Amino acid sequence: MYRKLKDALALLFLAGICGTAHAQAPDGDAVMELHRSGLAFDAQGNTAAALPAFTKACDLGLPAACTMAGLIEHEAARTTDHHMRAARLFAKACRAGDDLACMQTGIAIGPLSRASSEAPGSTMVLALLAMAEECRHSNGEQACVDTAQLLGADEEHEADLVAARAYAERGCEKERFAACAGVAMLPGKPRTRAETVQRNVALCTGGWAGGCDALLNPLMAGVAGENTEHHLDVLKGVCEQQLGIACANLGLYFSHGPEDARSFEMARSYMRLGCDEFVAKACFAFGVMHKKGIGGPVNEARAVSLVAHSCELGEPKACFTLVGIAAKADDGEAGGIAASEALRRACRLGDQVSCEAQRL
Structure with missing residues (x-):
């Protein structure tokens, strides 16, 4: 299971498949009606019909729809791919300003955390799992945001390696992993206020x-x-x-x-x-x-x-x-x-x- 998670994360970081948070503005009433249809199906307990409506509205740039799609995916998640799909949906909504989605990003990654997985095979995976773990605890709001940002890293918005190192170091303090050797290779000097x-x-x-x-x-x-x-x-x-x-x-x-x-x-x-x-x-x-x-x-x-x-x-x-x-x-x-x-x-x-x- 963990190897699949590692492969999925590698694709995220290398290919940037999460996309950026700067989506095209929704087409007003049309997208809201699509979202409302998802809400109506969800109210009936018909998540099979609600999910495609929310997913389409999410693709069109409505953060609320990404959150709802993420909730459905998370509730039904049985495999690594499902958990990661939910996390990506939550992360997209988080990067657009949905506070609930930020917390849910860490929760969605929870089943794949170090507690239930083999040792992380890369420093960035270790950092992400450490971020998600901190996000799930009290006063973890910044960790939630950092988790969503790392999941959305791409060529335009590169990963915050300074933040990643800090999380990875804290993760390594709890348990030694082979990936800890790579932590020292990340930028370690804190940014100045201007930076x-x-x-x-x-x-x-x-x-x-x-x-x-x-x-x-x-x-x-x-x-x-x-x-x-x-x-x-x-x-x-x-x-x-x-x-x-x-x-x-x-x-x-x-x-x-x-x-x-x-x-x-x-x-x-x-x-x-x-x-x-x-x-x-x-x-x-x-x-x-x-x-x-x-x-x-x-x-x-x-x-x-x-x-x-x-x-x-x-x-x-x-x-x-x-x-x-x-x-x-x-x-x-x-x-x-x-x-x-x-x-x-x-x-x-x-x-x-x-x-x-x-x-x-």
Whole structure:
């Protein structure tokens, strides 16, 4: 089994079959309808029909569909190829900014980890398995992102060998493998701050959410210093190129960043742009803004519609919120989604409170 995994990973690294995260923008309503058909089949328990719909929508650039396809593949996985296919789907959605998919990338690789496999036969395989293992533990968010980025390495977005060495070294500390001898051949010198910013800019402009998030973090903490305008300019430029996560990040910055930088009107505008590009958390935030009148007028009907759209795009908080709204409606629905279905989706997307409620 492990030899098959090793061969599959070798193909990933050498041929870059995962592709880049900078997919073509989805064709709006047509792709959403394809995704919705997958959701309808999934609600009926017909995953055989749901999977091709999600896979096609994923191929057309809808991250939420990649996540749903990955969930189905992961749940039915029986072979190495199935596990890796699920991991690739999750990784693609993660690189586009789907936080759930990032965690699921590590989980999908879990059955193939060192704990149940022979010793890794290459340093890069060792690094990937170590990344996935750290991803599955608390505070492993960065490891999840690094896992997805390594799975998506290609000629344009080369593997982060500095990060790979750090994970591989930690893996070697736990158990000695033959592959550990190759760790020393990877770049070991940490990047300077300038080099780190340069790489994050390259990733973000190339459509990788991890790079955009890395540019946002110091802005939110107010520690970007002289790089503040540069980071903002990069995010604005990428947003203009219709990469939704960059728009959503700007919306977050102008709504929850340093007080002297806040502009709720700008935040609302950027959240709308992020939602237009199918970023689930941007749609949810945009809905909350309509509900509370943040940065613009109150529009409760629009708020419900946006929360429902966010739920369709895989935001568990939106689905759980929709449960309460639908439960109070005369027809038991909100945004065209029944309370029971919203609860099922929230649980399916990892919301444990919803799973507990389903069992009651």
